[in-house]
Amino acid sequence: xxxxxxxxxxxxxxxxxxxxxxxxxxxxxxxxxxxxxxxxxxxxxxxxxxxxxxxxxxxxxxxxxxxxxxxxxxxxxxxxxxxxxxxxxxxxxxxxxxxxxxxxxxxxxxxxxxxxxxxxxxxxxxxxxxxxxxxxxxxxxxxxxxxxxxxxxxxxxxxxxxxxxxxxxxxxxxxxxxxxxxxxxxxxxxxxxxxxxxxxxxxxxxxxxxxxxxxxxxxxxxxxxxxxxxxxxxxxxxxxxxxxxxxxxxxxxxxxxxxxxxxxxxxxxxxxxxxxxxxxxxxxxxxxxxxxxxxxxxxxxxxxxxxxxxxxxxxxxxxxxxxxxxxxxxxxxxxxxxxxxxxxxxxxxxxxxxxxxxxxxxxxxxxxxxxxxxxxxxxxxxxxxxxxxxxx
Numbered sequence: 001x002x003x004x005x006x007x008x009x010x011x012x013x014x015x016x017x018x019x020x021x022x023x024x025x026x027x028x029x030x031x032x033x034x035x036x037x038x039x040x041x042x043x044x045x046x047x048x049x050x051x052x053x054x055x056x057x058x059x060x061x062x063x064x065x066x067x068x069x070x071x072x073x074x075x076x077x078x079x080x081x082x083x084x085x086x087x088x089x090x091x092x093x094x095x096x097x098x099x100x101x102x103x104x105x106x107x108x109x110x111x112x113x114x115x116x117x118x119x120x121x122x123x124x125x126x127x128x129x130x131x132x133x134x135x136x137x138x139x140x141x142x143x144x145x146x147x148x149x150x151x152x153x154x155x156x157x158x159x160x161x162x163x164x165x166x167x168x169x170x171x172x173x174x175x176x177x178x179x180x181x182x183x184x185x186x187x188x189x190x191x192x193x194x195x196x197x198x199x200x201x202x203x204x205x206x207x208x209x210x211x212x213x214x215x216x217x218x219x220x221x222x223x224x225x226x227x228x229x230x231x232x233x234x235x236x237x238x239x240x241x242x243x244x245x246x247x248x249x250x251x252x253x254x255x256x257x258x259x260x261x262x263x264x265x266x267x268x269x270x271x272x273x274x275x276x277x278x279x280x281x282x283x284x285x286x287x288x289x290x291x292x293x294x295x296x297x298x299x300x301x302x303x304x305x306x307x308x309x310x311x312x313x314x315x316x317x318x319x320x321x322x323x324x325x326x327x328x329x330x331x332x333x334x335x336x337x338x339x340x341x342x343x344x345x346x347x348x349x350x351x352x353x354x355x356x357x358x359x360x361x362x363x364x365x366x367x368x369x370x371x372x373x374x375x376x377x378x379x380x381x382x383x384x385x386x387x388x389x390x391x392x
Contacts, residue, residue, distance in 0.1 A: 015383020173391025
């Protein structure tokens with residue numbers, strides 16, 4: 001019996017999986033067949049997370065049921081940027097989750113076909129490899145389920161799953177790929193979800209000034225003599241120290257950000273009650289008083305669970321790269337990070353279901369600025385991504 005090959009490690013920070021099939025213009029069927037004929041493009045991959053996120057390396061979500069391969073990620077990349085998934089060929093996944101706007105959109109609400117607006121801000125599509133249930137209310141149990149939801153949403157892509165598949169089947173390049181990756185007659189809506197989810201799991205935030213500073217903390221306790229000994233006895237560790245120090249010089253973690261970090265994780269301010277873990281999100285749902293008071297507030301998670309305690313509760317977003325994804329909150333009601341800090345400082349808006357984690361905090365003007373500086377210092381780079389190169 002043949003032994004399955006070990007997964008090939010691939011470092012997501014390099015962005016090599018996002019570059020598309022080499023070439024220019026539309027991808028031809030001939031190019032796709034050549035690409036798909038290479039066994040390396042079908043080998044299962046083990047994604048390695050960037051510095052900072054790597055603390056979650058043992059907690060990757062979804063790969064057991066939907067393993068990554070280069071061919072599947074590339075197919076997902078094409079679908080993510082392809083407006084042909086929508087009813088009138090105007091809206092793609094990237095329309096609401098755009099790489100130039102932090103894989104979110106700097107509009108208050110998502111904008112779909114014919115300029116229709118939803119009632120919620122577009123969530124980010126990065127770092128989903130550490131996330132299970134999706135959407136602000138967690139109504140999609142997986143990234144695969146989330147990926148196909150907007151296709152059939154009447155105010156997003158305004159299509160049907162059947163019509164979407166009919167369209168894709170008229171594009172030979174897609175038929176060739178789905179059949180090669182998923183087997184004969186592999187072009188199904190479920191496999192569309194698997195491909196897009198595979199691509200999205202490769203969208204990750206790179207190391208931030210916060211990550212560099214955090215990893216340098218143990219070295220700060222070493223004397224000059226200790227560092228010399230380290231250089232001689234553990235050259236790899238010393239090389240890491242040097243690279244971290246250089247990176248921090250290029251993207252400084254300011255004194256204000258350092259003070260903000262202490263506040264963020266302190267018992268007094270305790271942002272880390274919800275913004276915790278490698279992705280700085282607990283992946284849970286909380287009522288922050290956003291949207292209250294209102295005659296008919298968005299009840300969020302309650303509409304999924306029908307549990308009274310979930311009324312007005314929404315999923316905790318990540319702090320990573322949050323500086324790139326304004327406006328904020330599920331309803332896009334807060335334009336700046338300072339507004340967000342002010343909302344928490346006042347204790348949110350009172351309502352019967354307000355989270356017990358929300359309470360008034362007396363903060364000075366400087367402390368508020370420091371908290372904003374810390375959140376800004378959690379910004380890392382995104383790897384470049386090929387947005388064109390779609391099947392003819």
